Amino acid sequence: MTSSRLLDPALAAVADAQHAVLRQEVARLVAVLDWCAAHEVSEAEASLHTMTPGLQLGGPGCPWVSEFDTHDLACVLGRSPDSCAVYVGNALELRHRLPRLWARVVGLEVPVWKAFRIAEQTQQLPPAGAAEVDRALAPTAHSCTFAQVDRTVASALAAHCPDEVERRRLAALEHxxxxxxxxxxxxxxxxxxxxxxxxxxxxxxxxxxxxxxxxxxxxxxxxxxxxxxxxxxxxxxxxxxxxxxxxxxxGRGVTVYAHLRSDSDVVETTGTTITTEQLATWCRHPGTQVTITPVVDLPGGDPTAAQALAQQVAAWRHDDAHIKPVIDLSADLTSAGYTPSPRLAEQVDVRDRRCVFPFCNRRRTDRDHTQPHDSGGETRSSNLARLCRSHHRAKTHSPWTYQQLRPGVFEWHSPAGATYTVDRSAEP
Structure with a gap:
């Protein structure tokens, strides 16, 4: 970094702001590492699969942290659980296995993002290999290219883990x-x-x-x-x-959950928006099979437009399209027993879209009974929600709790005392 005084006042202001960003990023990094130290669990405790399981997010030798506590951290950082795990893993790797690079980051000589790029690579190495990369790259980390990082890590892997190199080559074939x-x-x-x-x-x-x-x-x-x-x-x-x-x-198969306003020429489908002309192109293609499910949106709506679209699809194809019954996302459907009916399951999936934990974007989910079924919770729209497996476990085995305030709106309470509201009905 240059220490000369810039003559352009506006450019000097930009430089000052950039320096402030670097300081803030390092301050956040140090605070996260302090949090990790306060929520550390031993490897022995983690291996027992206790009520507070641990995660090893950095490379070999890095401390383990409490799995369920990381959900609180993810919410405070405003990150998804996967993004939070990557951040914590890189932070632990940098602090505990790359001391030379860590010193340069704290000294504001290397930006956090560049150091993380190196830390992400060294997590695959044994301690001696990580130390070798640290010695090689720390002096020039502020200016080295990603290609140089890749070559240095590959060299260390070959020197310290030759058997691992071959194993990875064979494993790559399976990936x-x-x-x-x-x-x-x-x-x-x-x-x-x-x-x-x-x-x-x-x-x-x-x-x-x-x-x-x-x-x-x-x-x-x-x-x-x-x-x-x-x-x-x-x-x-x-x-x-x-x-x-x-x-x-x-031929192709097109399934559309149609959220269509009468004043619009676009079709709101699950996860995206398409024009009616795009849908017409699909429908006119030989062999295309189209399924239309009209949807009444939250907090309520009119299925007329979606039903009209389904009729238009039939006209485009000059035959009958597969038109399913309307899904009303505000309706409180019920099912007998533990497993929701296909109709109820589809309604919950369309309503919630993905895991309803704060900031979580995972789409591979379970359907959770908000009030457990064995405690009297019914299998109904107002008592079901989509949770990824990690947050399903946190809800079941940790102090995290939540409730569905109204269709598509969930209020979460964290062990740290914070409250988060997830509103699927407000999402476009």
Whole structure:
């Protein structure tokens, strides 16, 4: 950092503000580490699976912290549980296993985010390997590139854990994946991200196939850009593969939970927004199967527009679309026994969208009885909520408590005495 006095007063003000941000970030980091020290549990206690289980969030040798107490910390930081765990893990790694880098961070010579980038990498190393990276990178951490960090960590891993390098290479083969992110449809344009990690040979074959079909589409008169034709090619390849199995239903399937206002030309679906024209394009495509579920929103609404949309879908297709009964998110449905009926389960899932714990964004959830079923809690809309497994355990085995004030509105009370309100009805 330069110590010279800037002549431009406005630029000097920016520099002062930047320096203040660095100080505040370090102050928050130190406060979090003090909190970790106050909520530390021993490895022996953590292994007993007691009522206060522990988490090892940093690398080997870092202290363990109380799992349920981290939920309080996540709420105070305004972070999701996963984001909070990453932050705490990096903080513990930096403080306990990278002392040289830690000293530079406290001295405001290296920003917290850059140090965390290194700490995230060294958590996979044994103590000696982390110490080697600390010695190599601390002096130049303020200016080194991410590629330099990766090379230094890889060198330390090879030197200290040669067997681990081979194990990771073989394990990487088991972590190949191909994901189509249907739960994150982009609003209005109706597109989704596709990501994957493939074997090199498979990746080359896929790229060749996509390029070949994209070229054929151009020869057949498609005037889209090359990138757009490659995207279209993936769909064509997929539909061709489906058609090979005569017992498999071909074509795409579109399910829409329709939250449609009469004065709007967009359809509010679960997790995204699309135009009616985008929906029309899907419906007119050969082989498309469309399911429409009209939804009456919180705190109440009119299903007429959604029902009209369902009728429009039938007109677009010139046949009957699959139109399901209206879901009223304000209705208090009931089921006999512990397990909710499919209709009740669908209503709760659409209403809550994801885990209802403060700041949690996890979509893989349980349906929790707010008042436990074995204590007289009924299986009904007003007594059910979506909780991820971690927060379900916290509600069951720790002092965390919550209640549903009205449909889609939940009030949580933390062991530290804080109160948080989660209002799904207010979300767009």
């Amino acid at each position: 190949r994946r191909f994901d189509v992110h249907l739960d994150h449809v982009r609003s209005l344009d109706g597109t989704v991200e596709v990501t994957g990690t493939l074997d090199l040979a498979d990746a080359v074959d896929l790229d060749t196939a996509v390029a070949g079909v994209a070229a054929q589409l151009g020869e057949l008169g498609c005037h889209e850009s090359w990138d757009a034709r490659r995207a279209l090619a993936v769909g064509e390849i997929a539909r061709a593969q489906l058609a090979l199995d005569l017992e498999t239903t071909t």
